[in-house]
Amino acid sequence: MNALELNALCKSFGAQRALTDVSLSVPTGSRTVIVGPSGSGKTTLLRMIAGFEFPDTGSLTLNGQTLVDSTHAVPAHQRQIGYVPQDGALFPHMTVADNIGFGLAAKHASRHARIAELMDSVALDASMARRWPHELSGGQQQRVALARALAQQPRLMLLDEPFSALDTGLRSAMRKMVARLLSDAGITTILVTHDQSEALSFADQLAVMRQGRLVQSGHPMDLYQYPVDEQTALFLGEAVVMPARIEDGWALCGLGRVPVDSELDHDSTRIMLRPEQLLLSTTDDSGCRGVVTEREFGGNTCTLTVELQGDGQAILVRSSGLQAPALGSVVHLRTVGLAHILKKQPALSPS
Ligand SMILES: Nc1ncnc2c1ncn2[C@@H]1O[C@H](COP(=O)(O)OP(=O)(O)O)[C@@H](O)[C@H]1O
Numbered sequence: 001m002n003a004l005e006l007n008a009l010c011k012s013f014g015a016q017r018a019l020t021d022v023s024l025s026v027p028t029g030s031r032t033v034i035v036g037p038s039g040s041g042k043t044t045l046l047r048m049i050a051g052f053e054f055p056d057t058g059s060l061t062l063n064g065q066t067l068v069d070s071t072h073a074v075p076a077h078q079r080q081i082g083y084v085p086q087d088g089a090l091f092p093h094m095t096v097a098d099n100i101g102f103g104l105a106a107k108h109a110s111r112h113a114r115i116a117e118l119m120d121s122v123a124l125d126a127s128m129a130r131r132w133p134h135e136l137s138g139g140q141q142q143r144v145a146l147a148r149a150l151a152q153q154p155r156l157m158l159l160d161e162p163f164s165a166l167d168t169g170l171r172s173a174m175r176k177m178v179a180r181l182l183s184d185a186g187i188t189t190i191l192v193t194h195d196q197s198e199a200l201s202f203a204d205q206l207a208v209m210r211q212g213r214l215v216q217s218g219h220p221m222d223l224y225q226y227p228v229d230e231q232t233a234l235f236l237g238e239a240v241v242m243p244a245r246i247e248d249g250w251a252l253c254g255l256g257r258v259p260v261d262s263e264l265d266h267d268s269t270r271i272m273l274r275p276e277q278l279l280l281s282t283t284d285d286s287g288c289r290g291v292v293t294e295r296e297f298g299g300n301t302c303t304l305t306v307e308l309q310g311d312g313q314a315i316l317v318r319s320s321g322l323q324a325p326a327l328g329s330v331v332h333l334r335t336v337g338l339a340h341i342l343k344k345q346p347a348l349s350p351s
């Protein structure tokens, strides 16, 4: 069952168009990630789901209940949706305990125990209860914001770039903790990020936004392998993109003949392979021949620029860092799996 349905949402701020025709189904209990560059409309979409912005047209339903359409809107505080905004937004004049307990009944006997339980669930030490927000690190503040949102027992949790202020190590630890916490509690979650690796690792469902439009959604692995166009391909990771002619399920391109994921013939199109689909060898002479013209050592991997013999095209190939062939070496490239045919970039209307 789908928890949340977004139907053709549109929103402008004056002349600035922020969302155009956004539709998406979010399955119950899933972790959906919305990814896109800065300014693509991610925060606007989350605020609209939370009830802090209203669409010009379109509708939103949660578990079958209409939250907003052209005739009415359920106010934010009646939606039972947890929202952790981009900056955490803790109340600076309240202690950690009071921030977390903000929405809990003030005189309730179990309030204290509930706050302690929430602090424990986000791995905050009990001794922090009396601290002020400014006495906490960025990661601790985010956990307090998350505990405050969890206190409301939300039907849906919205997280806006919750890890962006944290450094790399802490970020991945927090991501794992939050993912475990939310899936143990069975809470449907939407996370917004502009970080592609965060998106790919956190998501059951990934939705890519660009200029206020949702350009593609699906399982992260499918989007990585079968991106709809070149910009999406490059947004989700490194890619080798080249012109090709397609005949009977084969691409004829700078790499020779490569099998593709389409039966349709094409005189002129573009194909994509992920770097890990190119195998490089200095001894096995099957496959396409090329010469190493640049070499960038990066520790465990080395990025090589290889000029292909056929058409002189230069492509980037990864090699193991310590065994990378020397500059000027003749190498052979074999491909693994299928190349993906990219659609022509959809013409996006200027926003
Ligand atoms: N309150 C607002 N008033 C005017 N323009 C806004 C407002 N909120 C967002 N925008 C504009 O809408 C677009 C999308 O913004 P936003 O949703 O914040 O993007 P993202 O979160 O993906 O970075 C941007 O061009 C932004 O400048």
Ligand SMILES: [Mg+2]
Pocket: 042, 043, 044, 086
């Ligand atoms: Mg934002």
